Amino acid sequence: MNEELDSQLSAMFDDELAPEECELLARRLSRDEQLKARWGRYAVIGAAIRSERGVLNAALAGRVSAVILAEPALAAAQGARRAPARWWQPLAGAAVAVGVAVGSVLWLRAQAPFTAAPPSAQLTATVSVPAAALLPAAAAGAADSYVVPRAPAVRAMVPSTELANYVVAHSVFSSPVGRRNLLSAFMASESGTAAEEPPVEPEGNVR
Amino acid sequence: MSADASDLSLVRRVQRGDKGAFDALVLKYQHKLVKLVMRYVRNPAEAEDIAQEAFIKAYRALPQFRGDSAFYTWLYRIAINTAKNAVVSRDRSPIEYDLDRNSEESYDMQGRMKDSETPEGLVLTEEIRSTVNAAIDALPEDLRTAIVLRELEGLSYEEIAAAMACPVGTVRSRIFRAREAIDRRLREVFEGGLGRAEELG
Numbered sequence: 001m002n003e004e005l006d007s008q009l010s011a012m013f014d015d016e017l018a019p020e021e022c023e024l025l026a027r028r029l030s031r032d033e034q035l036k037a038r039w040g041r042y043a044v045i046g047a048a049i050r051s052e053r054g055v056l057n058a059a060l061a062g063r064v065s066a067v068i069l070a071e072p073a074l075a076a077a078q079g080a081r082r083a084p085a086r087w088w089q090p091l092a093g094a095a096v097a098v099g100v101a102v103g104s105v106l107w108l109r110a111q112a113p114f115t116a117a118p119p120s121a122q123l124t125a126t127v128s129v130p131a132a133a134l135l136p137a138a139a140a141g142a143a144d145s146y147v148v149p150r151a152p153a154v155r156a157m158v159p160s161t162e163l164a165n166y167v168v169a170h171s172v173f174s175s176p177v178g179r180r181n182l183l184s185a186f187m188a189s190e191s192g193t194a195a196e197e198p199p200v201e202p203e204g205n206v207r
Numbered sequence: 208m209s210a211d212a213s214d215l216s217l218v219r220r221v222q223r224g225d226k227g228a229f230d231a232l233v234l235k236y237q238h239k240l241v242k243l244v245m246r247y248v249r250n251p252a253e254a255e256d257i258a259q260e261a262f263i264k265a266y267r268a269l270p271q272f273r274g275d276s277a278f279y280t281w282l283y284r285i286a287i288n289t290a291k292n293a294v295v296s297r298d299r300s301p302i303e304y305d306l307d308r309n310s311e312e313s314y315d316m317q318g319r320m321k322d323s324e325t326p327e328g329l330v331l332t333e334e335i336r337s338t339v340n341a342a343i344d345a346l347p348e349d350l351r352t353a354i355v356l357r358e359l360e361g362l363s364y365e366e367i368a369a370a371m372a373c374p375v376g377t378v379r380s381r382i383f384r385a386r387e388a389i390d391r392r393l394r395e396v397f398e399g400g401l402g403r404a405e406e407l408g
Binding site: 013068 | 212221237238239357358359
């Protein structure tokens with residue numbers, strides 16, 4: 001037997017060996033029966049010096065070892081215990097991800113700034129930006145100046161009178177709620193954005 | 208040096224499925240555990256049974272052991288609980304520790320007389336003890352002091368080095384040489400005369 005190895009074993013028995021050396025020696029100790037027997041005798045020597053009561057033989061260790069041998073190894077047992085719980089883990093992960101995404105979208109919609117135009121009008125609105133506003137002042141031959149850009153006028157889709165008349169004429173075929181919503185939208189459009197839309201004119205420079 | 212690194216390295220191996228590493232833990236602590244359990248039960252054979260049960264419980268519970276406390280502390284608690292449960296289930300009152308200190312000899316005799324399976328075991332134990340004591344007496348003074356301070360007083364290598372005014376490496380070497388000398392004597396006796404060396408370790 002290697003003396004250095006035995007010296008390490010003695011130090012490990014006393015918890016006086018460096019952890020990295022313990023790792024290596026523990027591996028060997030668990031496999032080498034001769035080394036294990038020596039380890040067991042070190043324990044017997046200690047017990048004899050301390051005059052510990054009880055029988056100083058390894059019958060107990062042998063019995064425990066026999067029972068443990070019949071048991072499944074811990075890593076395998078743990079794996080077997082965990083296996084039934086694994087199938088739902090990816091599904092749960094996906095469900096959580098979808099939930100977070102939907103929640104984020106709803107939250108963002110709720111936090112979006114309120115706009116005067118109804119969503120349908122926003123979708124169909126055309127933004128008319130005067131060409132002069134896009135041109136640099138220098139290109140227009142004017143002197144350097146601070147330009148206050150005018151807010152772009154939003155031209156909402158204004159329903160024509162014919163369309164409104166059509167809706168009223170065929171109101172018997174539409175549901176009361178839908179009809180009321182549509183007429184409200186017409187009235188809002190007529191009295192709101194369309195009525196107040198200023199005439200498009202070239203932007204002027206403001207000093 | 209981190210305390211409990213030795214046990215922890217063995218425990219980690221067991222947790223990864225290495226049963227051989229658990230044998231080493233049992234070999235190391237079986238005597239301590241039997242001694243502990245004998246505070247609760249009189250019969251050494253019963254104490255061994257309880258210690259065995261405690262070891263098996265510990266093995267099964269080892270996946271839950273995180274290493275927050277020392278392995279022996281954890282094992283100690285399992286053994287105490289197992290012993291208490293055994294006492295309750297057998298409707299016996301635990302023995303007070305002070306009692307057996309006061310009447311150590313009579314207690315020992317009582318325990319031995321109840322031990323149905325160990326007449327041979329007791330003879331073997333006495334042989335081991337006398338062999339170890341004789342081997343210790345034969346050791347050079349420095350080796351004897353080192354091993355006694357370690358095993359009997361439970362001092363660390365650093366404390367022994369301070370007590371013996373020598374480097375820690377020398378202490379390690381002295382303890383190892385003392386153990387080797389005693390072990391050699393044990394093997395000579397048991398392999399030569401009794402043929403029961405396998406029972407020692």
